Amino acid sequence: MILIKNAEIYSPAHIGRKDILISFDKIAYISNNIITKDKLYGDIDVIDADGLIAMPGIIDLHVHVAGGGGEGGFKTRTPDLVLTNMTLNGVTTCVGLLGTDGSTRSMGNLLAKLRGLEEEGLTTYSWTGCYEIPTRTITDDARSDIIFVDKIIGVGEIAVSDHRGSNPSADDLIHLASECRVGGMLSGKCGILHMHLGDGKRGFEPIFEVIDRSDIPYENLLPTHINRNTLVYKQSIEYAKNGGYVDITTSIKPEGDTAVYAAEVYETLLKEKISPDHITMSSDAGGSLPIFDQNGKLMSLKTGLPDTDMETIKMCISNGMPIEEAILPLTSTPAKRLKLHGKGNIKEGCDADILLVDKNFKIYAVISKGRIMVDNYKAVMHGSFESLT
Template sequence: MLTVIRQAQLFTPHPAGIKDVLIGGGKVLAIENNIDLSINDLSAPGLVTEVDGKGMLLVPGFVDSLVHISGGGGEAGFASRTPQMQLSDATTAGITTVVAALGTDAVSRTHTDLVAKAKGLKEEGLNVFCYTGSYHIPAKSLTGDVEKDIMFIDEIIGIGEVAIADHRGSQPSVQQLAHLASQSRVAGMLSGKRGTVSIHVGPGPEHLDLLHKVADETDIPLTQFYPTHMNRNQELVEAGIRFCQYGGTIDFTTSTTEYDLAHGEMAAAQALAFCIDKGVNPEQLTMSSDGHASLPIFDKNNQLVGLEVGQERSLLMSFIEAVQQHDVTIEHALMSVTSNPATILGLKKGRILANADADLVLLNDTDLHPEYVWSRGQLMVADRKPLVVGRFE
């Protein structure tokens, strides 16, 4: 089966004009001004599906670099453990690749369950990768060794989220974090992976100081770290700008609460626009959903006063908000949810190129919502409705 998407405005994520795109066998086979299939005797019914992309934007499938696919939470007790992600939570939001992690709870939540859920979602058609470790050091793992996890478990690409500047973290020292980063870096080198260390940054006033100390006092480069939740407040955003000036990449969280926004958090789309306006290279900025994480609300004394659940769809809505409300170009907004996270994580995703995986989204050019979504060439969403759903949805 071949599919040709006709005359869509192509973003690779860089603008490429009006194109036809041919996909088959899970890959992008050709990108041309006009693809003529008649000479190849491909006119037999059922052999080629044609999709009219006129008036729509064809973009890479979104790469969501932090999702709690097996659930998270627990800060309000056992009943507050959040549910697992379902397939259509991602695909209907244009997300074709997710990177999964544990969080605060690495006791009742395990890597066994995380990787099993990842494999299940892959069977259903999604691209899924994982982090070993969690908030805490020493890092828990699937095999008992974080280096073995990265080297021998296909889905595992790095370590995270390691918590810093947060009362829920293990308050790691420079040497502890450097040692963990070294393990991830070397294991990644030996297995052809990036070995990225995802860093959960809390609201503590030390911000990213620990990462700078690791880079200053050891041979671990700053680019090994990928700090997220960088839009918690204005001061942290500005610390993120300094991090980018030293060559790093920072991530903004799109799931939030009205309480947090009212108490100093900057919306992810606003933070993206702010950093670009301040001269940060757009290639160093990403957004992720933190989907299905708990969103605990703490007061100034770190007492829990509420809890909500992250939503994968917030990634799509923040992309739209960046373009429509904050004047971020479509190209730069797309980069933050496609090619940029793929680059920092070392994934061959987030771009539309010949021979690349056919992870594609057709967006309505008016409201920028997904009309069609393909993951590895399989049509997952059509006319905004999921064609493929998880077994228990």
């Protein structure tokens, strides 16, 4: 059991200064002053959170945990992420995916990596597939993956308007979105088609066609990387105003191109009266961040980490956004959208995924499923092979 004393709690709603009692992997009790009695509670780890803020653990719905990249040849395949890549950056729940490479990397490899991270202390889920259509699955089809594989919640990331994808038509996307929807209905999962938006000329147009030409509801579609260029950014505002859901990539930065900071995009969407329930964020960590010229030639390549999630939260707050609003796209909103029950909130009965951050929003402690992973700004739990590297 763990007792957190005197934390200023954002659930994400601000509920004031309170104590939090954790029993096993759940939040058992939240009260103004929990007085421990050894005979009643037994051994308890007590964390003095005076001067600290408690917020839900980050849910990162787009992470290449088993590596990504490869656009510059075999030597540019990015390495797997390790446990502390996630915990030191506040991520307690992640959704893994393949990305560009569905040939040298497989769904089996991805699921094995996710199960390993789960054993080490995270909560993990998975998208099935990769950039291409027909996409790669672990069973015969995407619908069966969603229904029969516990970790798989939807399909992604499917590349739209990107020279690395398979140039999917609206019909291709409609068929795959239908498979997602039915798979989700039959299994009680979100059944979302998660789509990567590239720098191609059409931008959002294939997704607009899906909405115009089919009965697929917005709830089953989630385009990401909407801040990668001016075209996609502008189209995403129209899409969201019409009722669509969008995912902003925190690792995208305007480094000499037309990309836009995630915090700026989030602020703009809110000013456009788009509900925060329709906006999520994710890091794209573990994948490569390639820069191509106008002819599709690779110019440079680097690897992303999930530290940009907390950086974006801090940027939103420094720009004057209330804390409870700034943390929504990485906590309760993705939990709701992805049907991750018990996640994204600090409430009695919810999973004990809690961050303690100081006044500068630097991570002091991380609790994941009731286990202390980071304490006093340092990792106290490491992955199986981290000590060897």
